[in-house]
Amino acid sequence: MRRGLRFEGVAVAGIGMIRFGMMKDRPAVHLARDAGLLALHDAGMTLADIDEAFVAYITPGSMLGVKAMKELGLTGLPVNHTENASATGLVAFRDAAWAVASGRADVAMAIGFDKFTDMVGGGGGGSARDRIDAPILPAAYFALWAQRRMHERGTSVETFAKIAAKNWNYGAACPTAHRQTDHVVTAEEVLASRPVADPLTTMMCCPPDDGAACVILAREDLVRSRQPGRRIVRPLASALQSESYSRGHTFVGPVVGPSTMTSDTARECYEAAGIGPEDVHVAYCHDAFVNEELEYYELLGFCAEGEGDRLVADGETGPGGRIPFNTDGGLIARGHPGGPTGLAQIHECVQQLRGDATGRQVEGARVALAHLVGGGSVCTVNLLDAVD
């Protein structure tokens, strides 16, 4: 039987992340160390308090997870390695929450890091195209989805540009976002940026970047006793799926889909939590390419199929709207290094639910949703809530 997980008695003890960006000269394990220390400090803990760690990264590197943890100390704790493409960080969060909920750990750490600057170099060379299963540019893959949306629903590129501008402007208000502009970004500016894969322009796509983020989860009673007076944020439920076969699946080349994977995974998560999309106050999704965010408004249940365009026109997913999306700038502006991406989403969820998101706070936010898809493909949806 496949179903979402409901977490009981688990709370966030600490969060930490470094601002994403290009950090060519800093080793990945040092990025991880700095994010890990921030989370430990936020939790009022040292590594001696951590019973188990889940290390999240995509860039291959033998023993890299254990080496990263050693930067925080050598306490003999069990270290697990998690990889699920773009969804990696959220899956590590889910595993850490599950470790505490199951009773196997009192305190668990999910820590993610990746360095795009360590991966680039080849790409356009002969090796990639000399394979049948050659990677196409990720933007091209999601542009295929955007073209289909425009064909079926009449969505305009201006709608895509409006969503991108919203995320750029949210990013400018978030200190840990990679892209922070000194001016208000308009849809016109987004449309005028360099074309990548029609209809997507550079400002509709996430940037390459490096980064690290960390979330520490613990038994709720421990967090309450160690952090008196602080609002408690709890992981509520989680669902994770790989694909179910349906006609139209492409087996060769990069795959993220079908889109129904997001609606199926969301349904599992809502059912496990016993709430629905109408109960969620702020949401985070895989907006690596801007047309995705439009689709996820519908697939995550925040409006009916085909009504995402109206949500954008009415400003419902921006500041002061009914369901603000990606208040830290999302993958487009906060950045998307890979492993730490999902943990950065949780970092922002926790800030919002604690009421600490200065300059971008969603008033009265008590329930948050974090969604990512990953190539291959996989999807995860996670719900958190806040209690006094």
Place this chain on the structure above:
Amino acid sequence: MARVPIEEGFFRIPDDPGEPPRLLGSRCPTCGEVFFPRRFVCAQCLHEGTDDVELSTRGRLWTWTYSHVPMFGKVDASVPGYGVGQIDLPEGPRVQSILLGGPDDFEIGMEMEIDLEVLRENTDGDEVVIYRFRPVAGAEGSA
């Protein structure tokens, strides 16, 4: 000079250079679903063991884009960009492929045909080829 595939098991190169290549697929003997590329376990009903089939050389363009960025799948650095698309074959499989043609040549629903593109010459002097799809001459899109 012979033509050799960049990877075995995905397509057959006919002896006659005027004939199009054939994609190699699998049909499930139980539920009838057809797959590309070949696979042993049916993805739909989990039956073990499938029958080899060759797929049609023409299909309909489900979606497409034109990539302007010189990365991944680009054959020649002097080419300004390249098309990427998904083609629905009459047997059922949806095939993702680099497209031959310019940025204004594609439309959803149009008929596409498979072709071979020469990537390079190998050390034996053979032409290394890969499959691509191109619009059928005079084809137009449809809903």
